[in-house]
Amino acid sequence: xxxxxxxxxxxxxxxxxxxxxxxxxxxxxxxxxxxxxxxxxxxxxxxxxxxxxxxxxxxxxxxxxxxxxxxxxxxxxxxxxxxxxxxxxxxxxxxxxxxxxxxxxxxxxxxxxxxxxxxxxxxxxxxxxxxxxxxxxxxxxxxxxxxxxxxxxxxxxxxxxxxxxxxxxxxxxxxxxxxxxxxxxxxxxxxxxxxxxxxxxxxxxxxxxxxxxxxxxxxxxxxxxxxxxxxxxxxxxxxxxxxxxxxxxxx
Amino acid sequence: xxxxxxxxxxxxxxxxxxxxxxxxxxxxxxxxxxxxxxxxxxxxxxxxxxxxxxxxxxxxxxxxxxxxxxxxxxxxxxxxxxxxxxxxxxxxxxxxxxxxxxxxxxxxxxxxxxxxxxxxxxxxxxxxxxxxxxxxxxxxxxxxxxxxxxxxxxxxxxxxxxxxxxxxxxxxxxxxxxxxxxxxxxxxxxxxxxxxxxxxxxxxxxxxxxxxxxxxxxxxxxxxxxxxxxxxxxxxxxxxxxxxxxxxxxxxxxxxxxxxxxxxxxxxxxxxxxxxxxxxxxxxxxxxxxxxxxxxxxxxxxxxxxxxxxxxxxxxxxxxxxxxxxxxxxxxxxxxxxxxxxxxxxx
Ligand SMILES: Nc1ncnc2c1ncn2[C@@H]1O[C@H](COP(=O)(O)OP(=O)(O)O)[C@@H](O)[C@H]1O
Ligand SMILES: [Mg+2]
Numbered sequence: 001x002x003x004x005x006x007x008x009x010x011x012x013x014x015x016x017x018x019x020x021x022x023x024x025x026x027x028x029x030x031x032x033x034x035x036x037x038x039x040x041x042x043x044x045x046x047x048x049x050x051x052x053x054x055x056x057x058x059x060x061x062x063x064x065x066x067x068x069x070x071x072x073x074x075x076x077x078x079x080x081x082x083x084x085x086x087x088x089x090x091x092x093x094x095x096x097x098x099x100x101x102x103x104x105x106x107x108x109x110x111x112x113x114x115x116x117x118x119x120x121x122x123x124x125x126x127x128x129x130x131x132x133x134x135x136x137x138x139x140x141x142x143x144x145x146x147x148x149x150x151x152x153x154x155x156x157x158x159x160x161x162x163x164x165x166x167x168x169x170x171x172x173x174x175x176x177x178x179x180x181x182x183x184x185x186x187x188x189x190x191x192x193x194x195x196x197x198x199x200x201x202x203x204x205x206x207x208x209x210x211x212x213x214x215x216x217x218x219x220x221x222x223x224x225x226x227x228x229x230x231x232x233x234x235x236x237x238x239x240x241x242x243x244x245x246x247x248x249x250x251x
Numbered sequence: 252x253x254x255x256x257x258x259x260x261x262x263x264x265x266x267x268x269x270x271x272x273x274x275x276x277x278x279x280x281x282x283x284x285x286x287x288x289x290x291x292x293x294x295x296x297x298x299x300x301x302x303x304x305x306x307x308x309x310x311x312x313x314x315x316x317x318x319x320x321x322x323x324x325x326x327x328x329x330x331x332x333x334x335x336x337x338x339x340x341x342x343x344x345x346x347x348x349x350x351x352x353x354x355x356x357x358x359x360x361x362x363x364x365x366x367x368x369x370x371x372x373x374x375x376x377x378x379x380x381x382x383x384x385x386x387x388x389x390x391x392x393x394x395x396x397x398x399x400x401x402x403x404x405x406x407x408x409x410x411x412x413x414x415x416x417x418x419x420x421x422x423x424x425x426x427x428x429x430x431x432x433x434x435x436x437x438x439x440x441x442x443x444x445x446x447x448x449x450x451x452x453x454x455x456x457x458x459x460x461x462x463x464x465x466x467x468x469x470x471x472x473x474x475x476x477x478x479x480x481x482x483x484x485x486x487x488x489x490x491x492x493x494x495x496x497x498x499x500x501x502x503x504x505x506x507x508x509x510x511x512x513x514x515x516x517x518x519x520x521x522x523x524x525x526x527x528x529x530x531x532x533x534x535x536x537x538x539x540x541x542x543x544x545x546x547x548x549x550x551x552x553x554x555x556x557x558x559x560x561x562x563x564x565x566x567x568x569x570x571x572x573x574x575x576x577x578x579x580x581x582x583x584x585x586x587x588x589x590x591x592x593x594x595x596x597x598x
Contacts, residue, residue, distance in 0.1 A: 076464035104445040113446035118263025
């Protein structure tokens with residue numbers, strides 16, 4: 001049984017159909033990439049999955065449970081977290097506070113209004129682990145607003161990871177990251193624990209084909225092709241709409 | 252690993268530690284009990300205003316909710332504490348104070364759902380509307396509230412049955428300052444707790460707050476409720492120290508003055524309301540001895556200057572406060588014209 005499923009998902013903005021009849025199955029432990037040209041509706045799908053948008057039709061099932069009508073924070077509690085294509089960070093907080101907040105929240109300390117944030121070792125231990133995993137230790141006391149873009153991107157993922165998701169949705173995690181900071185980011189994504197299911201949106205085809213074990217192609221809001229990387233790369237329809245010839249040769 | 256863990260834990264706790272400046276602030280505040288006995292009446296008013304401003308800072312500075320209706324909680328608790336004392340329902344002042352805070356908090360909880368959604372402007376109007384309605388209700392049911400004459404015949408029993416309120420306001424001041432301090436300590440614990448941190452995060456980016464599992468709505472409801480409770484305690488303190496309560500506890504002026512106090516003192520660092528209240532009260536006192544008729548004109552002018560200068564120095568000043576400024580300035584500058592008829596807040 002897939003860990004995450006959508007059934008006939010549709011989203012209209014007035015006259016625009018941003019997603020239509022998206023029926024997608026993400027297997028447990030998968031590295032699943034969702035690709036497609038700009039404006040294809042990829043971010044819309046992530047917004048629907050995470051609950052930022054409510055679908056105009058269709059259902060979303062997470063680990064056998066219908067979550068279509070749940071609020072975003074409720075979906076996080078059930079084990080699905082996301083990152084944003086455009087950074088959504090707490091600019092006035094430090095990475096340490098940001099991650100501390102997310103961990104405290106997940107461990108149920110978010111309603112604790114009396115003890116200071118750092119007074120639970122369960123929280124601090126986990127914060128340390130995440131800070132190290134995402135290479136944020138050297139900047140953890142800086143204000144997030146002034147971090148280099150690559151570090152902000154790392155924090156973007158770290159924050160979602162701190163929710164200990166079973167399913168992690170990454171919306172173009174490497175977009176806009178300068179070459180010098182890119183390697184660290186890609187290595188971190190590659191090193192995500194195997195038990196975490198990842199649904200990745202990405203334009204960088206090197207990253208997609210080195211990372212994904214399954215690829216879905218979205219065009220004009222609809223699922224176009226869905227399969228193993230080799231199949232997708234060879235599919236003539238995909239070639240026509242999306243992938244360049246030279247890419248297929250590389251694979 | 253271990254040094255990093257210590258660093259992390261230490262850093263997250265250190266923020267919550269009291270600094271030397273803070274300790275000095277409170278030592279000085281309590282020293283005024285002995286140092287400035289002749290000023291205890293105005294200091295009492297200042298402490299009450301400071302607590303009231305602290306209550307607004309909790310929602311404005313920490314949750315980003317702007318309100319022009321904080322007087323609703325102040326006033327309802329003010330009347331509640333007056334009525335329970337007058338009819339001998341709750342005699343002991345501290346118990347009455349706590350009950351008044353709870354009543355205000357309950358009102359805050361119920362009305363919080365109205366202010367959760369919407370823009371700053373919507374919130375200003377909704378909070379203003381609620382306090383206007385309550386003001387009118389208090390006026391309408393003058394058989395209970397005493398209407399325009401105020402609530403007469405209130406006698407406040409000694410605190411813990413021991414400390415009698417005196418004419419010079421000595422007991423009242425120690426009482427108010429102590430309550431202010433206790434409320435401040437609670438507020439301080441709240442803002443440095445995970446709960447407080449989550450509110451700061453939500454204020455900065457509600458979309459992401461939701462996306463990391465924070466039930467944004469309920470956090471705001473909780474903070475609004477706490478804030479209302481604090482405002483209520485301030486209102487009850489005013490009634491208890493003056494043995495009187497009148498319609499002006501629910502007035503728009505009271506809420507507007509409060510924003511002014513926070514504009515002077517700044518928001519989001521807890522001391523803004525306290526420092527703002529001290530400056531505001533003593534400025535008011537000083538200007539009104541010089542020009543008793545037109546002091547609000549000068550306050551209005553100072554406000555305009557502060558805000559124009561403050562535009563350059565952003566500092567702790569909150570954008571939400573500024574959003575309310577245009578309305579506030581108009582309100583304050585218009586007031587000297589109607590001083591004779593409606594000047595509830597001058598003492
Ligand atoms: N909030 C919105 N309101 C109106 N149209 C939107 C909104 N969000 C996305 N769209 C439209 O939906 C389509 C898909 O957008 P998006 O999901 O961001 O594409 P992608 O992430 O694949 O580049 C675009 O045509 C976009 O203009
Ligand atoms: Mg997108």
